[in-house]
Amino acid sequence: MNLKRYVTLTRAGIMESLQFRLSAFIMVLGNLLYLIVTFFLWKSIYAAAGTETVSGMTFNDTLIYLVLATALFGFMDMYIVWEIGRSIQSGQIVLELLRPMQYRKYLFWAYSGSFVTQFFFTFLPTFLIVAAVTHGAIRFGVNLLFFVISVVLAVSINYSIDFLVGTICLYTESIWGINIMKQVIVLLLSGATIPLAFFPEPLHSVALCLPFQSIYNAPLTLLLDGEPQMQNVLQILGTQAVWVVVMGLASMAFWKVSIRKITVNGG
């Protein structure tokens, strides 16, 4: 049974991450702190601007966008680069490759359990708090459905990018440096630090052409759009779908080529 083994891995992941209840609590606390700082920071920024909307974003939009981007980041970041990198450095990778499941699939499903717990323990509380703070600026309609679909696609893109970057560790023996570079590029160009709407041209157009905006900007744009136009929605989701395929194929191909290069010191 194909499905059964995935579910088993997910369940094991849930059980494992439930061991660290304190860390979930601290993460919610961290998100809360971020919400407070972002709230006051942007409040005074908007106060200085003197207008209600800047680059098409109101204060509430910006707050929701940034806080949820951070919450999504906490939810999606799986430390895959670290996992692959450590596995390569320690030689553990050899055992992983012998498993009766593709490494790429195995790693994803082994982590999928933490998605479930992260979603309930960190993302959902943050979402509810930000919805309450902004007094109904989040519309509860069909946009929620689009948001969920978009997040699923974003998870896949994010995983492919992580796996691709993790594979680079086969060549470099550097984990920290590779990971921080990935994080910096993804967080900036996906709109997680500053909403993409604020980017000046041509930076804005460039960012829209890259896969990173599909991770945070796409789902959050869909969420904030209270009256979604079908054409617009399809365009955003379509772009994401294209990136799912492209990044998925790229990461698989790169892994296939790289795996031949593996050298393990001793055993």
Added chain:
Amino acid sequence: MKHTLGFYLRLYGMILAQDLKSKMSYRADFIISTVGMIATNVAGFVSFWILFRNFPSIGGWGYYEILFLYGFSLVSLTPVQCLFDNNWSLRQYVYSGDFIKYCFRPVNLFFYYQSEVFDIKGLGQLAFGIAMIVYAWGKLGLAVTVLAVVKLLVFLLTASLVMIALQNAAAATCFWIQNSFYVLDFVTRFKDYARYPVTIFSPVFRFVFTFLMPIAFIAYYPSLVILRPDEVPLLSWLSPVIGVVFFFLSYRFWMYGAMKYSGTGS
């Protein structure tokens, strides 16, 4: 046996040399990490720049004033990055039991543990910070006097103690709870918030960020001494004292945890 400061400085130099040698043997890692650190700072500056392309000021502070604050925070965060980076590994040493090896040396435990790693990447951040301070200083037309430079150095140095103290305390929680990574990560986020004037917050959170989570002492209060010399609040003058006190308390907390550490039995 009483060790003098000179003894510790010499010892630090020796350990530092060994650490750098071992780092240099992984040349690719060293270069990539340095590029990564530079990329972090460039990205931080780009988002700062984008912000000010859209908005004129933050809480009554202009572009160059915020830039000064930003540079100040980068420089004051350099010591924690360079000298106390081993705090990040503490939880692994404690968990695996390897921490016990530090307990058997005839030197100060805290010193020996922290001296083992020098994170040279932090120097890139230092260069960025200094460039920002100098640039903003010139643009703001602040006078360059010996007194001002001395003040800047003193306040930078003591401000850095606050973040060091926070990190020490966060790392030391691993003596009680297993996974202190999240606590460290939580505290590390503070340094990004230090870039903004504390006046943007409501009175309640101004109190919180001044006394409960002393983020405002990393850059805001100490930099007022240079930025707004005519209206320096009492807290700014007190910030060196607060830095020293915090550092001392965190040191005692760290040592208390280390002293009650009993190993893993293996």
